[in-house]
Amino acid sequence: MAPSETPIVIGVGDIKNRSTAIKDAKEPAVLIHEAILAAIKDAAPTDQSKLQSAIDIPGLLAEKLGVKPKHAYYSEHGGDKPGKLFDEAAKRIARGECKVAVVAGGEALASLSACAKAKKLPPSGWTTPSEPVNSVFKPTNRDLGSNIGAIHDIGAPIHVYPLYENAFRAHRGQSLKANHEESAKLYAKFSKIAENNKYAWNQGKHDDEHIIGTITKDNRMICSPYPLLMNAFNTVNLAASCILTTTTFARTLSIPESKWIYPLAGAGTSDSTHFWHRPNFHTSPSISRSLSAALELANLTPSDIDLFDIYSCFPIVPKIAAHYLGLPITGYGAKPLTVLGGLTSFGGAGNNYSMHALTEMTRAIRKGRGKRGLVLGNGGWMTYQYVVVLSKEPRGDGRYPERNPLPREITDVAAPEIAVGEEAVGEVVVETYTVEFNRDGSPLRGHIVARLKSNGKRVLANHGDESTLRQMAGATAEIVGRSGWVRQDSERRGRGVFMFEKSSKM
Template identity: 35%
Template sequence: MTDREDVRSGGQVVVVGVGQLRNNREKDPARAREPLELIRSAVGRAAEDAGIGADALSGVDTVGLVQVVSWSYDDLSGSVASAIGASGARTVESGAGGHQPVAVLTELAAAIAAGDSELAVVCGGEAQSSLELLGAAKEPDRAEGWSRSPGGAGTFSRATGGTERMWDLGLVGPIRVYPLWENRLRHDLGQSFDESQSWSASMYAGFSEVAAGNEAAWNRDPVTAEQVSDIGPDNRMICYPYPLRMNALNRVDQAAAVILASPAAADRLGVPREQWVYLSAAALDADCEDVLERDTYGGSPGLGRSLDAALAQSGSTAGALDVVDLYSCFPIVPKLGALHLGLDRDTELSATGGLTSFGGAHNNYSAHALVAVVRRLRSSGGRGLVYANGEYLTKHAAVVLDTDDPDGFRWSEAHASDHPAVRVDDGYVGPLEIETYTVEFDREGNPARGFVIGRSPDGARTGVRVSKSDRATLSTLVDPGVDPVGHAGTVVAQDDRRLFTLGDS
């Protein structure tokens, strides 16, 4: 459950410029550039796109930065403002999460709609590929010329996402968590493993075709559905059922920027009206932080509410959308979005190219999605939707854009309830029915460990691991001919650990 604030509204907000880039796909150490420089270049490209020239950026009054992961800075938003000549601008720097580009866009647009801002920039960028190329992840001094404030690679810690329970269980990191939803959805839809994988593979192959036409895409060579789904040396299984080509790719150097303005400021700057794309409505939502406390693994209530709210606030429906970009870190997210919106299976769900083919620049992918949707709407007209997802189907942000002139911008935000949807027993031992599961594989292609979430006879939920030595249980969990959801097993105590095994102990 969430509590939604009243819908707020204000004046019109327009996107006047968009810019993006890909850097050093050749992986040349001499061409490595730090995130600050990539972001500055992306903002410059957005200004050029708007036809306002870099000098006009001195009039930017707000800079919203999507948190950078690959390199650490003390005050990157302030550094970006100075770098673009807007040193007096108010700065906003997001937290972690793939929803943040749309969340920051919403915050800056709300300020413009309320008359508290006139010209704003949303931006972000990453240099993960070059950082690893230089070996700077472990030896930051090798990144010569990069900012030292404090410098060094970012880290994934308990503060990044997840609860203490999830960390103690090891159920953190997107590769381990998103498969829980995929395996449950397959069961709920009554699909076979092959049917579900075919859907994922054909969708991601389609995304690769889109990425092939996007100049900022990291991988511009299309792949077939078979290349996405077939397991092999270059496409090993990561966490069941997702092989490598169904996982987001974060080893990229990319940056993107979006320039927002009030109509008066856009006119004053001389931005042609045909460049304008209006922000119609935006909605932020959330599910509870702890995945063990979620109501369901076959859906995401917060995802659905954010989509419904954004469409309702814009006075639109899913059927009226001309362009859609649904977050795609793993196939489950666009699947859930498409199912909720009632879109046909052949609907194009990405204007960008997806986080595997286009590249998942950590938190900033959806800034590129905004660039892609704006460009598509300028070309063909109509209405578009961008949905962005953060953490583990935890944070949700949706925005509707339109080439027609709306009467203003509307936005709303909901907050996750403090009350868990289910009762969790972290010390439970005894019989357990599987709700969902995943199995992580090692680099040699062997099951290495399993994660099971299930219910006790009295309805309590618990999360538990499967030992690498329990080959029988792991083999059954990854058998394409078996649907383990609903199967009975046992949680046993062993050497201060709790382990799940199929059948009786």
Template identity: 30%
Template structure:
């Protein structure tokens, strides 16, 4: 039983949709005008204002909030606007239709936005904070791509516009939708991410490739039929299931298992708008009650990040949102008359209908518009068109209920609305309660660096237009840890495995490097591509200098022109050098410093990061040290100038730090939009205490050598220019001691650091005695002491 009440019983603050509008144009249309985004959106808004049945100008005067859905051109920090855009899109659109709203809002990124914004502003209206609002969104990707492809830069129109005025820009809100692991392995594009989910679904359902292809085609063929009858469709052509999945010149595979006709079409020029206001305001304006549409139910949920989901074939937050909205509406799924499910890819639909028991050929249909591959995928705004269609259904079929399911991210955010012309009071819903249950579910741990045998969990292969291909695999190590890996471009054996009927569940082998993880069909194949190597020193290095002096190794970062900042090549060389140092029994102590007198290291080379190679960091971390789990022999940092950002993190990863009196220490990452993630956030509080560490980390505050000594960050200070002399002195003092005792002491301290109880930690150090009892150096040390002669250490 729904929450319906008589119109006369409604609170005047009850929100109600009173107008909807859509606008579109296609390049091939005879009246194509190449409208700007603001112009196309204004057309949809004007249509929505007129759709109220009252004079558009009169309704426009009442609007006190204009809310824009964020476009693809501004959906991430990497987005661009080739033709320019207004500095305040909501007010640019408002100005075109004669509105002067008190409040202008630009929503966050994601296909859930139209529904989530409508839910939010319905609540604002019910609370009395807003009387009437217009929500809109528009995309002109088709026009922009056409003009940039066919027009010289100087001849292209400028769509830039200075509007100014108040704007509540809510930003991207895309944190957590993807990870650095996905970025490093080429799994950032939604097409690729959805493909790996779709293949996981196929495996769970036990379908053959052909059976699953047929199922995807049969799911989407009815969508194309709806799109063919929709005047706003970008591709109004009815397709058979076979047409959708048959590979050909016009329907190539874009990412296994998707063909081009199965994925969202973003080359569109489409806009949609909704006018929502309070019942009281609607009555004052004399808007006919037959045009009123009520929000009976709603819910918003958020899924775990892709890589942490327990099962990659499903995202239960979507179905939970539908159930939550039905509960608010107090109706059952069988009381829904019309349905529109966000359909960017087949799994976005099946992920909703399968757990709810809705058949792919449900007689109600699964789309009102024709779906994203056929009607079109206008950026984040698709579901505004679905809401407009839902309002039309509510008016033409009084008493019916329409379900709209909006999806954002990678099945990441779901926003659901249930619409009807039947009067109903507003309910705040219980999205928080639904989300709390979802958040209680278990997650999967992940790793950046995967090595050894593993189980292939899912995959995709993305073909290039030039005949190449990119293989992406998600797998599990023996302990259940999940990783992403790529296939080497020339590994035909692995590509053949992925092209098989069902490679999921196969045992594979994975190897990590600074470039990311690489997966192979067998250990033999892995060793063939990457033969095992013995750590050793080269004759020379491009970015680093080394010098051996007996048992001492001196390592110099040789990039003074960049203040010894590190880029991937320098990091790789340092990692290799320290591998060789720790493996060489004749080297007992190492000193690390920077070339010149200006800097030990200024950290990460931001110019390289901006160039796209910043994610290439060795498994052992920055300089081959910051993430190295085992440093069995002493490393001394000789800080001869700036030790900033990653430079300070490198120094803190060393066992001892000595500094020139002119040295400077700091973690300025927050000043460039980064964070000290190579150990600084962990090691600095442990070294100088949490209070001073927070001051340095949150403000970028720098310490001079005297302050660093007082804080315990360094152990000794050298006169200007003499830090290497001091470092060598410290090294000589260590070399005068038993190298076996030094190594056992380092090992025992490392073990004890992880034990919180002091007595337990002390007990753990007794294991050092086991190694010393069988050491020649222990016998030599005792003998030399008794006979009053200098010891002759061997390190054994």
């Protein structure tokens, strides 16, 4: 028998407000409240009021539920946060600091976008925001700041993840065509899973690999090699909730053991928030270390895991995770890398997707689809990771791990020195790249990360002439590993420009 303060999941709930009509708009707090009530119903306690009164949850939601929490916490933004909060809740329960914890989140960007289009911000009836709301977040309009990335107009997720995909492809010796087909097959499999998930934003719709992989007006290229259907779909109205308690309190509430799912461990860390300070673009130390630490804490190996949900804002995240775990990405014998259907087909706005993965993983293990599941949440620019392991059976060695063994940020990996200004001039070798496209399908801007042949220092640059941009956008020849030249832009201080042919200005 597990120790009395062993944390277990007893209830999970998901809510989808599929309507984008302004009259149906519900704020995230309302969606989250509905998800918590659904989780309470799922737990099916003999005394609902006894469970509800023991819940720890923040401000507005505590008022809606009529509870006074001991501990209340709103997280920062980030796709890793559901796992991090879930792990912290399990730790608090194991330490005896709380009897019941609710981990919940929700997003209503679909309704917000509809209200913004109708010029009705903030939406009527929603909680008054602490600051004026005049627009809705889009991946393409985030402030890039004023650092070296901003000088080169690079820094949004749509820019950075493609850098990794192109480098990972080249590192494996894969052709551009084979890489594109691999991504399309992977996301087609995800789409098929989402098609049959009643909580998926795109439930009932299946995009096959031809639809996902073919560039059209409706599936335009965003940043190579990713067309729209290989990008996360942000405009959803979704919420999810997990209720955790102790085995002792679950028995007090007469919750059947068939409902119990055991968290085994959680761990996470991050890489540098500045992508140009990372060791390379074909691995992720934060992904590999988070996976290794969580599995080690759970006393498991990758082969012990039956079910996975790997965050998939872009194909590269599940690819790098699968590669590290020794799992095939696609093809015969490949375990599905999601139970939900991924951020394109299930839908996810970059923060709460993995909460839905935790609820779906709980249901999948309850139904006997597997004994153990692993959820990896990713945030930022391939930056923040958190891994949680769940099981039908309790830990064999007693208590839930008391701490995350990993540092907040990985600082012990060597990264190339950055050359800036007049130092960032000379012959280079392309380390990775991407091309950003206009809405009409024409290439807008090339983004290059390269290494100076003279000293190995890393430089950032944009394309320096139309010939270079056309070659980068051509999608027929490998650009990684090619030589070229970087000079400083005479019109924009600090900006490097890259050309395959040496400029007369050098």
